[in-house]
Amino acid sequence: xxxxxxxxxxxxxxxxxxxxxxxxxxxxxxxxxxxxxxxxxxxxxxxxxxxxxxxxxxxxxxxxxxxxxxxxxxxxxxxxxxxxxxxxxxxxxxxxxxxxxxxxxxxxxxxxxxxxxxxxxxxxxxxxxxxxxxxxxxxxxxxxxxxxxxxxxxxxxxxxxxxxxxxxxxxxxxxxxxxxxxxxxxxxxxxxxxxxxxxxxxxx
Amino acid sequence: xxxxxxxxxxxxxxxxxxxxxxxxxxxxxxxxxxxxxxxxxxxxxxxxxxxxxxxxxxxxxxxxxxxxxxxxxxxxxxxxxxxxxxxxxxxxxxxxxxxxxxxxxxxxxxxxxxxxxxxxxxxxxxxxxxxxxxxxxxxxxxxxxxxxxxxxxxxxxxxxxxxxxxxxxxxxxxxxxxxxxxxxxxxxxxxxxxxxxxxxxxxxxxxxxxxxxxxxxxxxxxxxxxxxxxxxxxxxxxxxxxxxxxxxxxxxxxxxxxxxxxxxxxxxxxxxxxxxxxxxxxxxxxxxxxxxxxxxxxxxxxxxxxxxxxxxxxxxxxxxxxxxxxxxxxxxxxxxxxxxxxxxxxxxxxxxxxxxxxxxxxxxxxxxxxxxxxxxxxxxxxxxxxxxxxxxxxxxxxxxxxxxxxxxxxxxxxxxxxxxxxxxxxxxxxxxxxxxxxxxxxxxxxxxxxxxxxxxxxxxxxxxxxxxxxxxxxxxxxxxxxxxxxxxxxxxxxxxxxxxxxxxxxxxxxxxxxxxxxxxxxxxxxxxxxxxxxxxxxxxxxxxxxxxxxxxxxxxxxxxxxxxxxxxxxxxxxxxxxxxxxxxxxxxxxxxxxxxxxxxxx
Numbered sequence: 001x002x003x004x005x006x007x008x009x010x011x012x013x014x015x016x017x018x019x020x021x022x023x024x025x026x027x028x029x030x031x032x033x034x035x036x037x038x039x040x041x042x043x044x045x046x047x048x049x050x051x052x053x054x055x056x057x058x059x060x061x062x063x064x065x066x067x068x069x070x071x072x073x074x075x076x077x078x079x080x081x082x083x084x085x086x087x088x089x090x091x092x093x094x095x096x097x098x099x100x101x102x103x104x105x106x107x108x109x110x111x112x113x114x115x116x117x118x119x120x121x122x123x124x125x126x127x128x129x130x131x132x133x134x135x136x137x138x139x140x141x142x143x144x145x146x147x148x149x150x151x152x153x154x155x156x157x158x159x160x161x162x163x164x165x166x167x168x169x170x171x172x173x174x175x176x177x178x179x180x181x182x183x184x185x186x187x188x189x190x191x192x193x194x195x196x197x198x199x200x201x202x203x204x
Numbered sequence: 205x206x207x208x209x210x211x212x213x214x215x216x217x218x219x220x221x222x223x224x225x226x227x228x229x230x231x232x233x234x235x236x237x238x239x240x241x242x243x244x245x246x247x248x249x250x251x252x253x254x255x256x257x258x259x260x261x262x263x264x265x266x267x268x269x270x271x272x273x274x275x276x277x278x279x280x281x282x283x284x285x286x287x288x289x290x291x292x293x294x295x296x297x298x299x300x301x302x303x304x305x306x307x308x309x310x311x312x313x314x315x316x317x318x319x320x321x322x323x324x325x326x327x328x329x330x331x332x333x334x335x336x337x338x339x340x341x342x343x344x345x346x347x348x349x350x351x352x353x354x355x356x357x358x359x360x361x362x363x364x365x366x367x368x369x370x371x372x373x374x375x376x377x378x379x380x381x382x383x384x385x386x387x388x389x390x391x392x393x394x395x396x397x398x399x400x401x402x403x404x405x406x407x408x409x410x411x412x413x414x415x416x417x418x419x420x421x422x423x424x425x426x427x428x429x430x431x432x433x434x435x436x437x438x439x440x441x442x443x444x445x446x447x448x449x450x451x452x453x454x455x456x457x458x459x460x461x462x463x464x465x466x467x468x469x470x471x472x473x474x475x476x477x478x479x480x481x482x483x484x485x486x487x488x489x490x491x492x493x494x495x496x497x498x499x500x501x502x503x504x505x506x507x508x509x510x511x512x513x514x515x516x517x518x519x520x521x522x523x524x525x526x527x528x529x530x531x532x533x534x535x536x537x538x539x540x541x542x543x544x545x546x547x548x549x550x551x552x553x554x555x556x557x558x559x560x561x562x563x564x565x566x567x568x569x570x571x572x573x574x575x576x577x578x579x580x581x582x583x584x585x586x587x588x589x590x591x592x593x594x595x596x597x598x599x600x601x602x603x604x605x606x607x608x609x610x611x612x613x614x615x616x617x618x619x620x621x622x623x624x625x626x627x628x629x630x631x632x633x634x635x636x637x638x639x640x641x642x643x644x645x646x647x648x649x650x651x652x653x654x655x656x657x658x659x660x661x662x663x664x665x666x667x668x669x670x671x672x673x674x675x676x677x678x679x680x681x682x683x684x685x686x687x688x689x690x691x692x693x694x695x696x697x698x699x700x701x702x703x704x705x706x707x708x709x710x711x712x713x714x715x716x717x718x719x720x721x722x723x724x725x726x727x728x729x730x731x732x733x734x735x736x737x738x739x740x741x742x743x744x745x746x747x748x749x750x751x752x753x754x755x756x757x758x759x760x761x762x763x764x765x766x767x768x769x770x771x772x773x774x775x776x777x778x779x780x781x782x783x784x785x786x787x788x789x790x791x792x793x794x795x796x797x798x799x800x801x802x803x804x805x806x
Contacts, residue, residue, distance in 0.1 A: 134258035163259055185214050188221070191259060195252035 035089040038166055042097055046141045083157075083175050086167070090160035098145045147197045155190035162187060205245070212239055216246055217253065226373050281306070282352050286314050286359055289678070302362060305347070310647055311677070312347060315358045315423075325356050332358050335424040338399060342392030344412060344422040360422070365415050369408035372471060382472035383507070383537050385411070385419040389465060390530035392421045397458040397526055404456060406464035407445040408471065415642070416613070444477055448492050448517050459519035462529055466514025466522075469533075473503055478515060493517075506536050596625040596632070603635060612642040630659035634666045641669070646676040664695035671704060680712035706736035713745060722749045740770035747779060756783045774803035 019027035135141045148159055161172040173183040216235050223230045232246040281287045286303045292313075293300040303314040317328065329349060336346035336358075348359040368385060371377055377385065389411055396403060403410075403424055410423045443451075447463035450456055470478045478498060479490045494517030498508045510532045516522045523529040594602075603618035616639035622632040637652030653670035660666065667690035674683035687705040695701060713728035729746035736742065747762030763780035770776060781796030 133255055166262070181218065184218055184221070188214070188217050188253060191256040192249055192252050194259075195256050 039093045086161055086165045090164035093164050094145050147194055151190055155186050158186045159190050282357055283350055311362045313360050313362045316355055328356050338396055340392050340395040342388050344420045363412040363414050365413050367409050368411040372408055383533050386469045387530040387533040388419040389421055390526040393461050393526035402458055403461050406461050451492055459522050462514050462522050466511055470511050596622045612639040615639045628659055630656045646673040649673045662693055664690040664693035668701050675708050680708055683708050702735040706732040722752045725749045740766040756786045759783045774800040
């Protein structure tokens with residue numbers, strides 16, 4: 001099946017959104033495709049240590065759920081700007097990931113009894129994790145995504161654009177209409193708050 | 205913490221990050237020299253940013269070959285021929301892998317553009333094939349282009365060494381060296397332009413410096429395909445070197461490359477860009493407005509003029525060709541007599557020494573231009589037919605002289621001549637192998653070492669050399685076998701062999717641990733410790749393996765061993781603390797975490 005064109009820049013996205021607003025179905029598909037591509041990447045990362053679940057999720061549940069949710073959101077909410085689209089898409093993607101983490105890590109979940117230390121923390125042979133290091137299990141990912149939701153609005157928006165939507169820092173600064181320096185400061189501040197939050201919650 | 209302190213910390217963190225992106229990990233104490241009361245807090249925040257740096261890494265696409273391992277844990281292989289061993293660079297447009305050509309058995313570089321960044325894979329392939337036809341000593345040769353599924357890829361020579369970008373950060377070139385490199389790049393560009401190819405992405409990262417100090421241009425055509433795809437989201441690294449017409453979306457011709465090379469020249473000579481800002485929006489405006497004047501005080505006037513000419517906003521005002529740019533640079537180089545003299549002095553000394561040797565052997569050397577004065581040049585016979593040709597011993601002496609002067613190619617040719625005269629010359633084979641190693645040709649060195657071993661099996665040093673070559677190729681099994689064989693021969697100084705063996709076992713352990721083969725990894729580290737029992741790093745490494753095997757007691761014992769040998773390293777305590785935690789010994793864990801924290805603060 002032919003894929004909709006890839007979305008490569010915010011200018012293209014704005015163009016797609018304009019076309020979508022005027023009822024262009026192809027633009028609608030391209031926007032969905034962009035969001036699903038990000039979801040695919042993030043899911044792969046989250047399910048890295050769970051090959052069986054990963055295979056299953058990629059072929060069935062994730063895409064269908066994501067498509068349905070995003071389709072509903074785009075149909076019901078008036079998406080008027082690139083910024084609005086990215087925020088909306090990021091929220092949907094994050095919720096989907098959170099649900100997946102909870103679902104599979106719950107007592108009956110396929111990942112609950114699957115332990116993995118798959119990712120060595122250093123390249124010499126050992127996996128010894130800091131609380132805010134890249135999660136290596138679904139529980140960790142669930143905590144991470146939940147922690148992101150607690151960030152202040154302007155920092156959450158930066159995490160949405162850079163992490164969930166995969167924009168470069170330059171692109172994100174442009175979408176938000178702030179200087180590159182401001183963007184970098186917000187990103188650093190968000191990472192520091194995530195670090196603090198994840199450690200605090202883990203200790204608590 | 206006052207609001208002013210928070211502002212200061214945020215600025216210091218940005219500064220730290222900028223330095224880190226340039227490869228410098230500045231300690232908080234240095235950054236806080238003027239604000240010592242912030243040192244502890246900055247240390248804590250830097251540590252937190254390091255831990256969360258995984259958030260900055262790009263995510264692998266669903267259909268990109270970005271995962272180093274297949275589901276079976278083996279490295280991915282493209283079209284059953286090119287094995288992707290290590291990801292060595294990744295940009296917005298493509299990934300570059302250090303790969304291995306299984307058919308021709310050689311190390312290669314494999315560039316894999318991200319499918320989402322390609323508008324048309326067919327157009328990209330057509331462009332790549334056109335570029336593959338470029339053959340010039342200053343252009344990294346493209347061996348192959350291909351396609352597997354949605355992925356296109358380009359296979360080119362793997363150039364050992366680093367990029368000009370690396371040099372500018374770590375080891376800035378002298379002015380004459382910078383001029384020579386830029387002139388060499390201009391030569392390569394001239395050739396490409398004559399063949400109708402515009403590079404469009406000239407920047408220090410795309411200029412590779414090989415082991416012989418030659419500049420080679422990489423990534424031809426890649427940028428063109430990217431631009432055809434209408435990608436506006438260029439990285440900052442690329443933006444800095446773009447010409448005004450590229451930014452304005454106008455038609456681009458070879459003079460855009462000359463402009464970009466002018467920016468590179470400016471940076472190589474002065475260490476900075478010809479612009480005042482690195483903030484993208486301001487930088488864009490500055491580039492489009494045009495460089496006002498090159499005002500580097502320490503740049504000679506003639507060089508300033510050349511640089512200024514290349515950086516003209518109007519393409520018509522720039523050099524008319526890359527060849528003209530190169531010629532002007534070289535003229536400039538020629539005028540720099542004192543520096544030039546300094547740079548050629550070692551060559552003159554070698555020439556005099558060789559001349560003296562030949563005079564001693566053959567009488568007075570012939571005139572210049574006549575077979576290089578009778579010097580035995582590899583592949584040629586000496587000029588004077590009345591003199592007897594050089595003996596194997598003389599070729600060996602010449603080879604050694606060149607080897608000692610770091611002229612490894614010439615030395616290898618001399619050893620080849622010696623081998624031609626005496627095919628059982630074990631030393632000649634061994635030395636030619638060493639020349640190849642110095643040139644980065646590990647694969648090519650192995651047959652030479654093997655031949656030397658057949659001829660002289662009790663030379664432990666040659667076994668060690670072959671072990672080293674195998675190790676460099678990550679062929680740890682044969683490397684370890686050779687190393688152990690060298691040790692059995694009881695060399696006068698076993699330390700270098702033991703040192704190599706320890707590293708080989710440790711590296712194989714790291715590979716195995718990456719593939720989650722922790723038990724085998726731990727066994728390898730045990731062997732490494734047998735050869736180097738004092739290194740704390742091996743205790744740490746084996747402890748990590750045991751931790752992954754959930755053998756927490758053994759892991760804790762190893763981290764204790766690491767602490768005993770290296771009591772001031774925080775991570776040993778942190779890791780032992782995690783073991784105690786897993787064992788439910790919370791008091792011990794708390795104590796170790798506390799110690800680690802104190803050490804980190806220091």
